[in-house]
Amino acid sequence: MASTATTKRLNLYEWFKTITFYEILVGMKATLSHLLNYRPVTLQYPHEKRTLPDNYRGMLALLRYDDGTEKCVGCDLCEAACPSRVIRVVSAEVPGEPTKRYSKEYYMDMTRCLFCGMCVDACPVDALGMTREFEWAVYDKRQLHLNKQQLLAIGDRSFPVREKRLELQHPNVAFFNVAFKHVPPKPN
Amino acid sequence: MTEFGLRLAISLTQIAAVMGVVVVTVLILTLAERKVLGWMQDRMGPMEVGPYGILQPLADAIKLFFKEDIIPAGANKFLFTVAPILCLIPAFIGFAVIPWGPNQTFEVNGITVRPFVISDINIGILYILAFASLGAYGIILGGWASNSKYSLLGGLRSAAQIISYELNVGLSIVGVLILAGSLSLVKITDAQAGGFWNWYLFALPAPQIFAFVVYVISSVAETNRVPFDLPEAESELVAGFFTEYSGLRFAFFFLAEYANMVLVSCVAAALFLGGWNAPYPGTIMALIGVPSLAWVENTMWFAVKTYSFLFLFFWLRATLPRLRYDQLMRFGWKVMLPIALGNIVVTSLAVFFYQQMK
Numbered sequence: 001m002a003s004t005a006t007t008k009r010l011n012l013y014e015w016f017k018t019i020t021f022y023e024i025l026v027g028m029k030a031t032l033s034h035l036l037n038y039r040p041v042t043l044q045y046p047h048e049k050r051t052l053p054d055n056y057r058g059m060l061a062l063l064r065y066d067d068g069t070e071k072c073v074g075c076d077l078c079e080a081a082c083p084s085r086v087i088r089v090v091s092a093e094v095p096g097e098p099t100k101r102y103s104k105e106y107y108m109d110m111t112r113c114l115f116c117g118m119c120v121d122a123c124p125v126d127a128l129g130m131t132r133e134f135e136w137a138v139y140d141k142r143q144l145h146l147n148k149q150q151l152l153a154i155g156d157r158s159f160p161v162r163e164k165r166l167e168l169q170h171p172n173v174a175f176f177n178v179a180f181k182h183v184p185p186k187p188n
Numbered sequence: 189m190t191e192f193g194l195r196l197a198i199s200l201t202q203i204a205a206v207m208g209v210v211v212v213t214v215l216i217l218t219l220a221e222r223k224v225l226g227w228m229q230d231r232m233g234p235m236e237v238g239p240y241g242i243l244q245p246l247a248d249a250i251k252l253f254f255k256e257d258i259i260p261a262g263a264n265k266f267l268f269t270v271a272p273i274l275c276l277i278p279a280f281i282g283f284a285v286i287p288w289g290p291n292q293t294f295e296v297n298g299i300t301v302r303p304f305v306i307s308d309i310n311i312g313i314l315y316i317l318a319f320a321s322l323g324a325y326g327i328i329l330g331g332w333a334s335n336s337k338y339s340l341l342g343g344l345r346s347a348a349q350i351i352s353y354e355l356n357v358g359l360s361i362v363g364v365l366i367l368a369g370s371l372s373l374v375k376i377t378d379a380q381a382g383g384f385w386n387w388y389l390f391a392l393p394a395p396q397i398f399a400f401v402v403y404v405i406s407s408v409a410e411t412n413r414v415p416f417d418l419p420e421a422e423s424e425l426v427a428g429f430f431t432e433y434s435g436l437r438f439a440f441f442f443l444a445e446y447a448n449m450v451l452v453s454c455v456a457a458a459l460f461l462g463g464w465n466a467p468y469p470g471t472i473m474a475l476i477g478v479p480s481l482a483w484v485e486n487t488m489w490f491a492v493k494t495y496s497f498l499f500l501f502f503w504l505r506a507t508l509p510r511l512r513y514d515q516l517m518r519f520g521w522k523v524m525l526p527i528a529l530g531n532i533v534v535t536s537l538a539v540f541f542y543q544q545m546k
Contacts, residue, residue, distance in 0.1 A: 024508065026509070027507045027508065028503055028504070028507045030507070031228040031503060031507045032228075032503065034227070034228050034230055035224065035227045035228045038227050038230075039230065040226075040227075040230055040231055040232045041230050042231050042232045042235075043233075044235060130395070142531045185362070
């Protein structure tokens with residue numbers, strides 16, 4: 001008997017809840033409390049921009065040394081590292097210096113780039129950098145096929161502080177951008 | 189002839205004023221809905237056009253005016269063109285019998301003018317219900333003439349829903365009509381004067397609280413608003429009956445929906461919440477010695493009641509998800525209809541015994 005009494009009481013309680021729209025009123029109270037404690041999470045994007053994280057990976061750029069020469073040695077490692085085949089490098093000898101190479105042409109198809117940063121990791125001379133630019137929406141997607149001059153220009157405007165060009169030990173040896181402790185410095 | 193001309197001029201002025209108020213209200217509503225929904229969802233709503241986005245309705249109107257007017261291939265051109273108008277006119281025509289302010293008159297060249305109601309016909313509420321039902325034709329024809337499966341399904345759903353809930357609206361109003369003994373909205377509103385305890389929502393001998401709840405729910409369903417927006421369920425039927433509409437024709441449907449909301453709110457205010465009567469006896473204006481300005485206060489009260497009802501529409505939209513179709517039908521026929529019928533019986537008995545006691 002006791003059990004039936006409790007179920008009947010519960011049923012009455014449930015019935016009362018139903019006819020007073022209790023559950024709906026709870027929901028309406030929740031929405032109204034959000035209206036009264038109005039704290040929007042929206043950021044008005046073109047007018048205010050969020051602060052980017054320090055390791056933000058944005059637009060790619062080619063870098064220069066402080067004397068204005070290109071860092072890129074045309075080794076094709078970025079092309080090999082790229083998972084989406086964004087990069088195409090045409091490597092060539094530096095005229096007059098047969099042991100040194102540079103990238104004669106350097107193309108990036110940014111329509112495919114997924115901004116993984118593997119090319120930057122792969123570069124032995126740190127010639128590639130990722131800027132903090134991200135507003136690269138264009139009307140014509142051909143404008144996202146970048147050549148070497150454009151990539152250098154992006155690097156110039158995004159990295160004003162350039163790395164110092166190291167003195168090389170021997171002009172006939174191609175050195176990467178690392179200091180070799182066992183090699184005596186070149187007498188200058 | 190001059191008298192006829194004067195009457196015509198007065199009527200046209202009144203119609204223009206009421207239409208202007210309604211259209212401005214609709215413009216405000218489109219912005220207010222987006223703003224209130226945004227605030228309730230921790231967003232900002234439109235912020236770009238004008239300060240805090242207050243010019244957004246104008247921008248929307250300009251956009252809709254200049255959009256291409258597409259008639260889909262295979263559509264019935266005549267019905268496709270006529271449907272938005274069939275939807276819009278019944279929505280606007282109901283405002284003719286709504287009393288906006290006190291039932292006062294003044295004379296212009298021997299012609300009696302009632303400034304706050306366009307026409308006080310003695311079957312006012314029946315007229316509104318009749319035209320509200322006609323609005324369903326526009327929706328059904330628009331859905332059928334579009335030659336699209338989504339439109340057709342939206343139109344059919346709308347037909348079934350409006351017929352089911354129209355009934356509940358009509359029956360929930362009957363209690364008020366028994367209490368007032370009149371179908372004229374002016375007379376019904378006048379009978380509720382003298383404080384909120386005389387409003388039919390609370391009035392003795394039979395408070396119409398259940399009827400009011402039934403009316404609110406049914407009117408939300410009748411105007412196809414969330415949570416009863418099955419005819420335009422965007423997750424199932426792209427946009428329901430106006431999927432194929434664009435530009436100005438779409439704007440007509442949009443305008444009709446919002447005008448219907450305003451109309452339903454006005455009727456609720458007039459029938460259950462005392463219309464333009466203040467919730468206290470008399471008016472403050474009469475108390476401080478300017479009874480000629482009492483209409484300002486009364487009109488303000490009407491606006492306050494209507495706008496709080498409209499706010500309820502937004503509030504429900506921000507809170508509730510859409511009902512399933514069988515739930516909608518079961519709720520309408522098995523819950524709302526018996527409550528409305530029971531309310532009629534209870535109200536009739538109460539009024540009968542009340543008059544016997546007197």
